[in-house]
Amino acid sequence: GAVVSQHPSRVICKSGTSVKIECRSLDFQATTMFWYRQFPKQSLMLMATSNEGSKATYEQGVEKDKFLINHASLTLSTLTVTSAHPEDSSFYICSASRPGGVGYTFGSGTRLTVV
């Protein structure tokens, strides 16, 4: 079946540093990748949608200069949290959709803690 590998699963970083999260589709081409954020005891909220080879589309209230998304290939999308602050501590999870498909494959998520 379709698998999306997400790394790292957990990361602790210091305030002010940047963190990169990778999502790789292992056995299919992910033309579209969705990035979600989930705060404790809350639902998953879409941050941005990226299509291979084009700029990401960010949801209202999400700072595009802070959350850099790169979808340079059909198998790799990255989310970089720049100048991280403690309030960026959250669970980040990616989801890939396949062309023509109606399914979504989720990564296993990244728990980011900014200290």
Added chain:
Amino acid sequence: AQKVTQAQTEISVVEKEDVTLDCVYETRDTTYYLFWYKQPPSGELVFLIRRNSFDEQNEISGRYSWNFQKSTSSFNFTITASQVVDSAVYFCALPISSGSARQLTFGSGTQLTVLP
């Protein structure tokens, strides 16, 4: 509006009890899909079911069953003879269109706790 409402924030049951998780949705699409996911404490999302709006038959998979009622825009999920391992947050989700993409929008989730 296109959204998913899960009115039950938390449910607690004793093992072997049956439990139903409610999901009400709003969509302007004439055909659509609905999803249920399970999120255990580890955080990963576990796919449970995808339902096409064409098919209103109830579905059963082991101890899980789903009741889809288009007339009331509901897609409820029942766990029969619950087990401790069923403890998790359950999300109902609906794909919505935004430009060329159709991203999943999630309900607020229901935290299910099954007590031994």
